[in-house]
Amino acid sequence: LAKTTQPISMDSYEGQEVNITCSHNNIATNDYITWYQQFPSQGPRFIIQGYKTKVTNEVASLFIPADRKSSTLSLPRVSLSDTAVYYCLVGGPNTGFQKLVFGTGTRLLVSP
Amino acid sequence: SAVISQKPSRDICQRGTSLTIQCQVDSQVTMMFWYRQQPGQSLTLIATANQGSEATYESGFVIDKFPISRPNLTFSTLTVSNMSPEDSSIYLCSGMVPPGELFFGEGSRLTVL
Numbered sequence: 731l732a733k734t735t736q737p738i739s740m741d742s743y744e745g746q747e748v749n750i751t752c753s754h755n756n757i758a759t760n761d762y763i764t765w766y767q768q769f770p771s772q773g774p775r776f777i778i779q780g781y782k783t784k785v786t787n788e789v790a791s792l793f794i795p796a797d798r799k800s801s802t803l804s805l806p807r808v809s810l811s812d813t814a815v816y817y818c819l820v821g822g823p824n825t826g827f828q829k830l831v832f833g834t835g836t837r838l839l840v841s842p
Numbered sequence: 843s844a845v846i847s848q849k850p851s852r853d854i855c856q857r858g859t860s861l862t863i864q865c866q867v868d869s870q871v872t873m874m875f876w877y878r879q880q881p882g883q884s885l886t887l888i889a890t891a892n893q894g895s896e897a898t899y900e901s902g903f904v905i906d907k908f909p910i911s912r913p914n915l916t917f918s919t920l921t922v923s924n925m926s927p928e929d930s931s932i933y934l935c936s937g938m939v940p941p942g943e944l945f946f947g948e949g950s951r952l953t954v955l
Contacts, residue, residue, distance in 0.1 A: 762942045773846075773934050773946025774885070817884070821942050830875070830944060832885040 734818050734833040741839050748805040750836050752818035755799045761822035763794060763801045768815045768835070777816075778803070805838075813840045844869050844937050848947035855954050860923045863950045865935030867916045871945070874912060876920045877934040879949070885934065891918040925954045 735753040742748045754763070762781055766774035778785055780792040780801070791804040805812055817835040845868040855861050865874070874891040889897040889910055897910035912918040922929050932949040939945070 764942060764944070766944070771949075773936070773949055774944070776943050776945070779941075779943060819944075830938070830942070831887055832877075835884050 733831070734820055736816075736818060736833055736836045738834060739837040739839070741841065742808055743841050744809055745807050748808050748812070748838060748840075750803045750805075750816055750818075750838070751800055752803070752833075753800045754818070754820045757798050757820050758822055761798075761820045763792065763798075764819045764821070765790070765792065765801075765803045766817045766819065768817065774817060774832075808838075808840045810840050810842065812838065814838060844871055844939055844945040846935055846937055846945050846947040848933075848935050848950050850950055851948060852951040853953070855925055855952065857926055857954060859925055860921055861925065861952060862919050862921045863933055863935070863952075865918045865920070865947060867937045867945075869939075870915045871937030871939055873938040874918045875936040875938070875944070876908075876910060876918070877936060879932045879934060881932075888920070888933075891920075922952065925952075927954045930954045 764779040765777040767777050768774040778787055778790045778792045780794050782794050785792045793802040815835040815837050817832050819830050821830045847866045849864050876888040877885040878888055879885045887900050888903045889899040891897050891910050891912040893912045907923055909921045930953050932951050934949045935947045936944045
């Protein structure tokens with residue numbers, strides 16, 4: 731199983747760019763990398779998913795180096811509403827996407 | 843995408859009783875999972891709900907304590923049996939759409955007295 735490691739917490743201010751890095755040293759060839767956001771009293775919500783290089787959507791970018799042993803979620807110009815816990819998960823079709831295990835997550839606090 | 847509905851959203855139960863949580867998905871998902879989350883903690887995978895067959899349980903979770911059913915592609919139930927205060931937690935249902943995106947319900951907050 732590809733285990734993930736993230737910083738426990740991060741602090742930022744409104745308007746800044748936030749980069750959260752996740753290590754997944756034993757990622758398998760066919761594994762995807764997916765990031766989720768969770769607010770209190772809610773289930774996690776999908777943010778972005780990628781396999782290699784860079785993926786961008788309307789809320790975030792995901793950078794994946796060539797060796798794919800880590801990934802970085804980039805949140806441009808964060809606001810107070812981005813205060814949440816962010817999880818990265820690794821999984822792929824070889825494992826039937828089973829055992830999508832959540833790590834500790836990164837608790838992001840955005841201050842005014 | 844998928845919308846997942848869970849009920850009950852919360853409940854307070856007495857020790858020794860059982861509670862069944864229902865999970866309904868609005869579209870067909872390839873896989874369904876049940877997670878548990880203690881306040882302030884990460885999610886712990888309980889089991890994978892398999893359609894028409896026994897669920898696949900993670901280490902530390904057993905069928906007698908957490909029986910799971912999935913009679914069709916869009917519905918699953920999790921029962922927390924013979925509850926104790928240690929079972930107080932948030933239970934989350936999740937469905938997966940390829941190539942691996944998980945959708946979650948809002949969770950069922952269980953308090954056992």
